[in-house]
Amino acid sequence: xxxxxxxxxxxxxxxxxxxxxxxxxxxxxxxxxxxxxxxxxxxxxxxxxxxxxxxxxxxxxxxxxxxxxxxxxxxxxxxxxxxxxxxxxxxxxxxxxxxxxxxxxxxxxxxxxxxxxxxxxxxxxxxxxxxxxxxxxxxxxxxxxxxxxxxxxxxxxxxxxxxxxxxxxxxxxxxxxxxxxxxxxxxxxxxxxxxxxxxxxxxxxxxxxxxxxxxxxxxxxxxxxxxxxxxxxxxxxxxxxxxxxxxxxxxxxxxxxxxxxxxxxxxxxxxxxxxxxxxxxxxxxxxxxxxxxxxxxxxxxxxxxxxxxxxxxxxxxxxxxxxxxxxxxxxxxxxxxxxxxxxxxxxxxxxxxxxxxxxxxxxxxxxxxxxxxxxxxxxxxxxxxxxxxxxxxxxxxxxxxxxxxxxxxxxxxxxxxxxxxxxxxxxxxxxxxxxxxxxxxxxxxxxxxxxxxxxxxxxxxxxxxxxxxxxxxxxxxxxxxxxxxxxxxxxxxxxxxxxxxxxxxxxxxxxxxxxxxxxxxxxxxxxxxxxxxxxxxxxxxxxxxxxxxxxxxxxxxxxxxxxxxxxxxxxxxxxxxxxxxxxxxxxxxxxxxx
Numbered sequence: 001x002x003x004x005x006x007x008x009x010x011x012x013x014x015x016x017x018x019x020x021x022x023x024x025x026x027x028x029x030x031x032x033x034x035x036x037x038x039x040x041x042x043x044x045x046x047x048x049x050x051x052x053x054x055x056x057x058x059x060x061x062x063x064x065x066x067x068x069x070x071x072x073x074x075x076x077x078x079x080x081x082x083x084x085x086x087x088x089x090x091x092x093x094x095x096x097x098x099x100x101x102x103x104x105x106x107x108x109x110x111x112x113x114x115x116x117x118x119x120x121x122x123x124x125x126x127x128x129x130x131x132x133x134x135x136x137x138x139x140x141x142x143x144x145x146x147x148x149x150x151x152x153x154x155x156x157x158x159x160x161x162x163x164x165x166x167x168x169x170x171x172x173x174x175x176x177x178x179x180x181x182x183x184x185x186x187x188x189x190x191x192x193x194x195x196x197x198x199x200x201x202x203x204x205x206x207x208x209x210x211x212x213x214x215x216x217x218x219x220x221x222x223x224x225x226x227x228x229x230x231x232x233x234x235x236x237x238x239x240x241x242x243x244x245x246x247x248x249x250x251x252x253x254x255x256x257x258x259x260x261x262x263x264x265x266x267x268x269x270x271x272x273x274x275x276x277x278x279x280x281x282x283x284x285x286x287x288x289x290x291x292x293x294x295x296x297x298x299x300x301x302x303x304x305x306x307x308x309x310x311x312x313x314x315x316x317x318x319x320x321x322x323x324x325x326x327x328x329x330x331x332x333x334x335x336x337x338x339x340x341x342x343x344x345x346x347x348x349x350x351x352x353x354x355x356x357x358x359x360x361x362x363x364x365x366x367x368x369x370x371x372x373x374x375x376x377x378x379x380x381x382x383x384x385x386x387x388x389x390x391x392x393x394x395x396x397x398x399x400x401x402x403x404x405x406x407x408x409x410x411x412x413x414x415x416x417x418x419x420x421x422x423x424x425x426x427x428x429x430x431x432x433x434x435x436x437x438x439x440x441x442x443x444x445x446x447x448x449x450x451x452x453x454x455x456x457x458x459x460x461x462x463x464x465x466x467x468x469x470x471x472x473x474x475x476x477x478x479x480x481x482x483x484x485x486x487x488x489x490x491x492x493x494x495x496x497x498x499x500x501x502x503x504x505x506x507x508x509x510x511x512x513x514x515x516x517x518x519x520x521x522x523x524x525x526x527x528x529x530x531x532x533x534x535x536x537x538x539x540x541x542x543x544x545x546x547x548x549x550x551x552x553x554x555x556x557x558x559x560x561x562x563x564x565x566x567x568x569x570x571x572x573x574x575x576x577x578x579x580x581x582x583x584x585x586x587x588x589x590x591x592x593x594x
Contacts, residue, residue, distance in 0.1 A: 040385030049393075050374075051382035058156035065148040076142055083134040091127050106133045114171040114413075119178035128170045136165050152376060159373050166412055172420075180420045187422075194422030202418075216269065216432040219587050223264035225276045227287075227586035228579055231316040235300065235308040237289040237588040238316050241275060243576035245282045250571030251354050252284040254317050254326050256310055258333035259290035262436050262591050265516060266331065268429040272520055274559065281563055283570065284577060286317050288334075290438075292593040298391025298442040302337075302451070305444060306465060310341040314352055321577040325354040327570060331519065332490065333448075335361020339472060340458065344465040346474035355569045357480040357562065359519050360490045363472060364459040364497040365452050370488055375453045380446070387442045395437025430520060459501055472501040476537075480507045480565055482558065484518030496544045499535060507534040507565060510548065511558045523557040530558040 043052070066072065086105040093103050108115055115129045143158040170176035174184075174192075183191040216222050227241035255275075257263040266287065267275040278285050288309060293300060310328075317326050330338030335358040342356055362368060368375070374383075387393050417423045425431070457463040461471050479502060483492030492510055499506055511518050511530040521528050531551035535542065542550075554561070 037385040037388040040382055041388045044382060044386035049383060049386045051379045053382065054376055054378035055156065055160065057378060058153035058160075061153040062143065062146060062149050062157045065146050066142075069147055072146055076138070079138055079141055083138055087127075087131055087134055090130055094123055094126050105130055106137060108133055114169060117179045119182060122178060125170075125176070125178045128176050132165075132170055139165060152372065155370075156373055159370070169412065171416060172412055174420060177416075177420065180416075183421050191422035192420070194424075195419040198418045198422065198424060215427045216429045218262075218264060218436075218591060222269055222429050222432070223267045223587040223591065224270065225267050225273055225279060225586065228582040229289075229584035229586065229588040230286075230320055230580045230582055231312070232584075232588075232590075233308055233312060235291050235304065236313065237291075237584070237590045238313050239287040239289055239586045239588060240320065240579055241279050241285045241287070241586070242579065243282075243284065244279050245576075247573040248282050248284050248576045249567065250323060250574045251325050251327055251569070252286060252317055252321050252323055252577070253278060253566075253570075254313055254328055255285065255287045256313070256328065256330040256334040256338045257288060257290070258331055258335075259305065259309075260333050260438060260440065262433060262438060263287055263289045264587060264591060265430070265433050265520065267587075268433060268520065272429055272522055274520070274522075277522065277559055278563070281567075282573065283566075284321060286313065288313050289588050289590045291590045292438050293392050293441040294439075295391040298387075300441040301443050302340075302447045303465065305337055306341050306344070310338060314341075318352060320580060323577075325352055327355045327357070327566060328353050329357040329359070330361050331359040332361055332515070335359060336363060336452065336458070339363050340463065340465065340470065342477075343470040343472050343474055346476070347468065347470055353477055355478045355480070355566070356475070357482075357566070358495070358498065359482045360484055360487055360495060360515050361481075362490045362494050362497075363501055364494060365456045366459070366497075367491065367494045368453060369491040369494065372453075375449060377454070380449050380454060383449070384442070384446050387440075387445065391442045393440040393442075393445050395439050430516060434516070459497070472498075473503055475502050475504050478505050478507070478569055480509070480562060482509045482511060482519065482562070484514055485510060485512050487515045487518065489515040493544045496547070499541060503538055505534065505537045505539075507532065508547065508551075509558055509561065510551070521557045521559065523559060525557055528557055529553060529555050530561065532558075532561055 083105075090103065090105040115133075120126060120129050139161045140158065143161050144154060146154070149157075174180050180191075225241050227239045229237045230240045231238040255263070255266060257266060267273045270276055275285055275287065290309070291297070314326055314328075318324065328338050328342065330336070338356065339358060339361065342353055345351075345353060383393070414425070418425065451457045451463060455462070458470075458472070461469055463470055479498065481495055481498050483490075483495040485492060487495075496508060499508070509530055509532045511521060512528055513519075513521060531548065531553050533547060533551040
């Protein structure tokens with residue numbers, strides 16, 4: 001099914017923007033909207049897409065309520081004097097002959113490794129580090145718990161303060177970092193020279209998009225599981241992977257990855273490929289590869305992604321294999337879309353889905369984690385303006401937002417090790433994939449943020465497909481949901497809410513790791529563990545914390561546990577289905593689009 005191209009006009013786009021915001025207006029007013037959006041789009045280039053209005057609203061809310069809380073002010077003043085006293089006592093002790101590290105006035109958080117090197121125990125760097133940590137603690141106290149401040153605004157103010165402090169941390173500067181100074185002395189300054197070279201290489205890549213590092217390359221040592229593109233339309237290529245076993249399960253497997261990422265996170269280098277793992281275990285695997293949208297794709301909607309994506313793929317899979325049912329697997333945003341498609345099919349009596357597996361995919365967005373920092377009316381309106389000129393959200397902007405959520409790990413530690421210490425990162429297939437950013441179409445991204453994140457329409461029964469509402473309570477097929485323990489994109493407690501939204505059998509698995517590394521967890525991967533438990537159909541509800549306390553814990557990869565669940569729902573073993581003739585081999589063309 002090919003999507004008809006529509007004429008793109010600024011008046012129609014302005015009207016669509018007003019409609020998305022719930023505003024009805026006459027056509028001439030759209031010119032004023034065009035001017036406003038153009039101005040905001042220009043401003044967004046300087047703010048990285050962050051809305052000054054959203055930040056100001058949060059700051060004013062915090063500041064006004066802080067002014068109305070004299071007890072809080074007094075408490076913070078007392079805390080400041082107490083911290084100053086603790087730091088001065090530590091300074092006196094540190095000046096004497098005291099064992100390194102003895103009597104610290106504050107310890108860093110467990111995940112904070114900036115001051116872990118023994119060099120930070122030497123004077124005066126120990127004083128600098130302790131003073132910074134005390135200051136960081138004070139600012140956290142100052143930005144949280146102020147009576148009357150909305151939870152969202154408190155989170156925004158706390159996040160902003162943390163970003164500023166992370167930027168000003170003494171570990172980021174040569175003059176206040178003893179480890180950097182030691183490296184420079186040992187190498188006669190060569191570490192700083194190498195750091196400058198690495199910084200220039202990154203700057204070149206940022207400005208030109210070109211990189212000389214081709215350690216991992218799509219189609220050469222990543223995304224190399226043999227297969228063919230067996231169907232394509234304006235939005236997707238559908239890859240069918242060649243069988244590697246004499247017999248396969250009768251029910252094929254369809255993967256719906258997120259279009260916020262390239263599909264090959266599920267088919268990285270062979271030792272990290274979930275696709276290869278499944279093919280080698282006797283499954284017929286199909287994979288959607290999404291087009292990287294361009295300006296002409298600005299009007300692609302969530303409905304287009306459902307119809308041209310999931311539904312078109314299911315039609316193709318059943319036609320090619322002759323199977324009457326398909327096991328659906330969705331990852332991240334692709335899992336949310338697959339859940340929407342599954343609920344639509346259930347509503348309409350379409351029984352072609354045998355089971356549903358959702359990896360790090362949210363269906364309820366009341367607690368979306370730190371991404372909620374960027375989700376309110378002011379921010380979404382500003383983001384829509386930022387997308388206005390080109391018709392899409394640039395992938396680099398999206399990647400930057402995710403990096404901010406973990407700025408210590410993804411920004412400052414990277415710059416410290418590379419630019420100040422001259423230590424080049426060991427590239428991995430997952431890091432290469434993570435840098436391969438994709439774009440988001442204007443209309444789809446606006447609908448996704450408003451209908452799901454902002455209004456939570458899917459969980460609350462207001463989301464519509466084909467003009468009719470859907471509900472996840474209509475699902476009566478077995479469901480397997482995977483959450484990852486340290487996920488900052490789809491927090492596992494949010495993923496767990498699928499229990500509240502369905503009455504079907506739900507097997508929930510919680511694995512160690514984050515949003516990406518937790519999912520890419522092949523057998524043999526060190527330091528991996530998971531918990532798993534099944535709620536029977538119509539079984540009683542169990543809250544997330546009780547579930548975590550009681551669920552059985554297993555060491556190792558979660559892939560075999562899911563594969564065992566999947567095998568029981570994939571039918572008997574048969575000869576592999578024929579693959580249609582195709583001149584286009586995997587990984588196809590869409591995944592290679594810059």
